[in-house]
Amino acid sequence: MQIELIQTFIDLCETRSFNRTAERLSVTQSTVSGRVRALEGSLGHRLFTRSRAGTELTTGGLRFAPHARALLHAWTEARHAVGDSGGVLTMRIGIQSDLVTLHFSELIGDFRAALPGTAFLFEADYSAQMCSDLMTGAEDLAILFSPRYHPDLHFETVGEITYLMVSTETDRLSDVRQETYIMPHYSYAMPQLHAALHPRLATASLSIGQNTAMVLLLRSLGGTAYVHRPSAEELIRAGTCRAVADAAPIQQPVFAGLHVRNRHRSAHRRMLQIVRGRFGPSGAAPARRRGA
Template sequence: MQIELIQTFLDLSETRSFNRTAERLSVTQSTVSGRINALERAVGHRLFSRSRAGTELTTAGLRFAPHARALLHAWTEARHAVGDSGGVLSMRIGIQSDLVTMHFNELIGDFRAALPGTAFLFEADYSAQMCADLMTGAEDFAIIFSPRYHDDLHFETVGEITYLMVSTEADRLAEVRQETYIMPHYSYAMPALHAALHPRLATASLSIGQNTAMVALLRSLGGTAYVLRNSADELMRDGLCRLVADAPPIPQPIFAGLHIRNRHRSAHRRLQQIVRTRFGSATGTLARRRVG
């Protein structure tokens, strides 16, 4: 099976650019064109229309896309099934980077206790990459901040965490200086929510997308920023920061993500319940959507 043809088709479906796909796959543009031509010959239809306006999926391409995703997912699953696992079931788990400092040891213990015959691989990453890995089957289960809704993916809210504003120099919002403020960018939705809460600070010149890096900056440079509640407590215990008392907390929902094919599998349901218990949501709110 020439799975690289499918991978190239799916990447080009997303980028709509032969140059961009060549860069992302680390091949030449002529290689991308050759793969697409070979795939079109194999299926007997034009999958893309090329013009000066750009590259677009044809009707046949649109129909082929969900089958291509299914083929890639099945291929990845097949490779894992025959891999060097000694006959042990393996589960690949992605977790949002900021959550590694919260309940991570307990999660690993809970997962292993719930599925004792399973070999786990845990990887900390960001939401976009984890959603892409769920699509291809490179990951089996992910704990994320920003779902990327797709026909092939299922998401469910399993909890919520909170970011608090702390400062090395201010006790009230009116005292926060824009020039020493660090914008939070922990999820795709956060900048818009932050701008609505703090329009005066929305044009700060520095923005950070990881809690650990934010804490390190506060410790080295000082200033004002939103950090996780447990990080805020630690910074205040160390006498480095104080809470900006009138700054509203910023909530961040947590989602469990998985491929739609795994939605009803008992192992995945058990993992989902464990995450929900650890992050404090009594009942999960269905967050899955279908898009055309």
């Protein structure tokens, strides 16, 4: 069976749109339709129904979906196994972009000490892509802000980081100007958290989704924004910004995620323990399962 048929089926399960799946896979809509027909022909059952209301899975499609995800995950793992040179196991780790400057070198050292003889590939990315990579097996572990809960994925809360409001203009919340305020969009949940704290600033015209970019913008253009605590302290020490002392901090939870197939493997359990220890408030944070 051609693996692109499985990839197309899984993507269509998510989008429920032949056109959207074609865009995401960079193929034509007729190619998507042809792949679905070929897969249905191989299985001897229809997988989707199409109507004006949209595209829906048939009963057969619903039954096939978990097997398709398992096939794609196994295929990706097999490709990595064949590609690993010299018999060296490679662990692929995704990490939220904003976390690269926090405990990153320590994590690398801890992982290498705990799993000697293992090669590591670290990639900074955003939560949505990391969750997709965990699903397919392209990543073994992800450290992220926004879990995408799914029966095939396991997530644990491993700690949290703090964002503080700083300003080049004022140290009082009442004097923060909407026209020079930059909205934080570091995770999917942050706009809602922010709106609850500061409804007056929720309609600011500029929003940034990365801490490094936010710091650069404050240094070049000025204004007021939430930045990661170490960045806030550095900006204040440099005299670039002042702390807006009466603005409440925003706490962003940090999660670790992996495929359920890997949840009980010793190497993955060891990496999870290390991540808890680095991001937990004091030593290893208690593990908490978050379901779909």
